[in-house]
Amino acid sequence: MPQTDEHPATPPAHLEFRLEDATHAPSSGNEWWRRSVIYQIYPRSFRDTTGSGIGDLPGITAELHHIASLGVDAIWLSPFFASPQKDAGYDVSDYRAVDPLFGTLADFDELIAEANRLEIKILVDIVPNHCSSEHAMFREALASPRGSAAREHFIFRDGRGKDGQLPPNNWQSHFGGSAWTRVPDPDGAPGQYYLHLFDHSQPDFNWDNPAVGDEFESILRFWLDRGAGGFRVDVAHALIKASGLPDWHGRADGADSPGYPFADAPMFGQPAVHDVYRRWRSICDQYPGERVLCAEANVHPIEAMADWVRPDEMHQSFNFPFLHTGWDAAALKAIITRSLKAFDAVGAPSTWVLSNHDVPRHATRLGAVSPALRPGDGLGPEDVQPDSGLGLARARAATLFMLGLPGGAYIYQGEELGLGDHTLLPHEYRQDPSYARTNGERLGRDGCRVPLPWSDSTPSLGFSDAAGWLPQPEGWETVTRQAQEADPDSTLHFYRLALDLRRTHNLGLGNLNWVEGTDGAQLLGFGNSGVLVLLNLGTAPVPLPAGEVLLASSATAVARSTEAASGLALNPDAAVWLRPETA
Ligand code: NOJ
Numbered sequence: 195m196p197q198t199d200e201h202p203a204t205p206p207a208h209l210e211f212r213l214e215d216a217t218h219a220p221s222s223g224n225e226w227w228r229r230s231v232i233y234q235i236y237p238r239s240f241r242d243t244t245g246s247g248i249g250d251l252p253g254i255t256a257e258l259h260h261i262a263s264l265g266v267d268a269i270w271l272s273p274f275f276a277s278p279q280k281d282a283g284y285d286v287s288d289y290r291a292v293d294p295l296f297g298t299l300a301d302f303d304e305l306i307a308e309a310n311r312l313e314i315k316i317l318v319d320i321v322p323n324h325c326s327s328e329h330a331m332f333r334e335a336l337a338s339p340r341g342s343a344a345r346e347h348f349i350f351r352d353g354r355g356k357d358g359q360l361p362p363n364n365w366q367s368h369f370g371g372s373a374w375t376r377v378p379d380p381d382g383a384p385g386q387y388y389l390h391l392f393d394h395s396q397p398d399f400n401w402d403n404p405a406v407g408d409e410f411e412s413i414l415r416f417w418l419d420r421g422a423g424g425f426r427v428d429v430a431h432a433l434i435k436a437s438g439l440p441d442w443h444g445r446a447d448g449a450d451s452p453g454y455p456f457a458d459a460p461m462f463g464q465p466a467v468h469d470v471y472r473r474w475r476s477i478c479d480q481y482p483g484e485r486v487l488c489a490e491a492n493v494h495p496i497e498a499m500a501d502w503v504r505p506d507e508m509h510q511s512f513n514f515p516f517l518h519t520g521w522d523a524a525a526l527k528a529i530i531t532r533s534l535k536a537f538d539a540v541g542a543p544s545t546w547v548l549s550n551h552d553v554p555r556h557a558t559r560l561g562a563v564s565p566a567l568r569p570g571d572g573l574g575p576e577d578v579q580p581d582s583g584l585g586l587a588r589a590r591a592a593t594l595f596m597l598g599l600p601g602g603a604y605i606y607q608g609e610e611l612g613l614g615d616h617t618l619l620p621h622e623y624r625q626d627p628s629y630a631r632t633n634g635e636r637l638g639r640d641g642c643r644v645p646l647p648w649s650d651s652t653p654s655l656g657f658s659d660a661a662g663w664l665p666q667p668e669g670w671e672t673v674t675r676q677a678q679e680a681d682p683d684s685t686l687h688f689y690r691l692a693l694d695l696r697r698t699h700n701l702g703l704g705n706l707n708w709v710e711g712t713d714g715a716q717l718l719g720f721g722n723s724g725v726l727v728l729l730n731l732g733t734a735p736v737p738l739p740a741g742e743v744l745l746a747s748s749a750t751a752v753a754r755s756t757e758a759a760s761g762l763a764l765n766p767d768a769a770v771w772l773r774p775e776t777a
Pocket residue numbers: 281284321392428429490551552
């Protein structure tokens with residue numbers, strides 16, 4: 195391997211730490227998506243310019259320069275398509291239209307123009323597994339007889355049992371309850387059932403029907419022609435179902451359970467799904483500017499997830515096992531090592547992500563007092579409340595650690611402000627379908643979707659002139675973007691510094707050498723491109739080594755690049771980046 199600046203064959207010596215051999219091969223290319231930082235915008239909670247209480251595309255265009263100033267490469271834009279909003283836009287009624295809530299196609303074009311000016315790509319969130327029950331194709335299917343071509347766009351089946359009273363199989367919706375809903379025949383008699391892996395308002399498409407594939411290829415071209423930088427692909431592992439739709443006694447989300455490994459789930463990871471993405475990749479490749487595909491493929495184990503990013507398929511896949519790994523040095527080391535090896539094996543970068551619109555924010559997760567955190571659902575007013583100081587300290591440490599890793603990183607809007615969930619959100623505001631479908635047993639994901647605090651200019655903290663669609667928690671007036679811009683030691687400035695250093699040191703394209711001898715201790719360290727990254731997950735301070743300079747610390751946003759680390763300590767729940775004094 196020839197030695198280059200980006201990939202030194204011998205890692206620089208960090209005097210008091212010995213580095214193991216590289217965990218993975220250096221990146222096999224230098225395309226932007228191998229080292230990218232992508233910022234997720236959840237439009238309804240970003241910025242409202244119309245007074246509707248729901249964020250919109252002009253709000254994104256107006257504020258995009260703030261996000262650009264973080265130094266990110268691209269935006270992943272959660273759905274803004276025409277939709278009845280039964281699942282916050284993941285129920286699409288027209289894939290080629292902007293929902294009036296969010297604006298118009300002209301507003302989208304303006305957003306692209308502003309993004310181009312700021313040199314940021316916009317990735318559109320495509321939802322191919324299901325649409326809305328209001329979509330014209332589904333309405334036509336309902337109005338058409340069983341066996342008709344219109345019904346073949348979806349998964350309609352006769353029921354089981356006497357008079358078809360039982361659903362066609364035992365599959366459960368991700369949001370609770372059966373995955374089947376029965377509809378009347380056009381003549382009003384009880385008729386067939388249709389499959390919906392999510393809410394009953396989200397019928398699954400029949401991807402065995404080539405017409406469905408043709409329609410989505412045309413939709414991809416529609417957005418690529420308008421300047422989209424690529425797509426985040428929703429539930430990318432679910433499109434094809436096993437023939438015969440056999441019963442499944444494992445978990446609805448496919449996650450391993452005793453006797454029911456993910457690999458056997460009949461609704462996920464069917465081999466033919468990869469043909470879809472090979473076609474999509476070839477479409478993206480026909481456009482200039484390295485348009486990309488990122489899979490939301492919650493596939494287990496991580497080695498299987500790598501199948502989604504083989505050279506002729508997608509570019510990236512969200513690393514959910516990393517997100518779900520707790521505050522545990524050995525577990526983090528294991529999943530990072532496995533991830534790098536698994537993605538290396540197919541020549542793809544690993545991605546790293548700590549928060550998104552479906553999980554409790556990491557500032558809440560990492561401050562939760564065990565066993566209060568409900569899996570996937572966060573915390574409600576009846577639960578033991580998180581330690582927000584601890585959560586923020588650990589969140590910043592986890593972020594600094596994550597941004598030191600080679601590969602692509604994702605940031606969810608508001609984490610750069612150190613936001614946690616609204617854990618005291620009154621139940622009457624909850625809109626996530628999983629709350630209603632489980633009679634409140636599951637809280638749903640509203641707590642991590644609260645409108646952003648921008649300034650002190652309005653009661654909804656600059657989000658809107660009106661009240662936001664969800665109320666903000668008490669105390670957010672001290673963490674608005676405006677307040678944090680004015681505070682040089684804020685979480686916002688900390689993110690900016692870390693992202694700047696990550697770029698300067700080219701960490702995204704680097705490779706990783708674990709620090710020897712920290713196994714078992716709650717101290718985790720690695721070298722990447724001459725930077726030594728240390729995270730203290732233990733309870734005692736760890737003296738920092740001599741001969742190093744402190745580049746960044748999760749405890750402060752103040753650049754300290756001339757300060758010697760010797761004599762300083764790495765406190766519990768903190769992370770640092772160091773470089774040798776001689777470098
Ligand atoms: C994953 C999305 O991230 C989530 O928000 C949505 O509810 C489901 N897919 C269904 O589209």
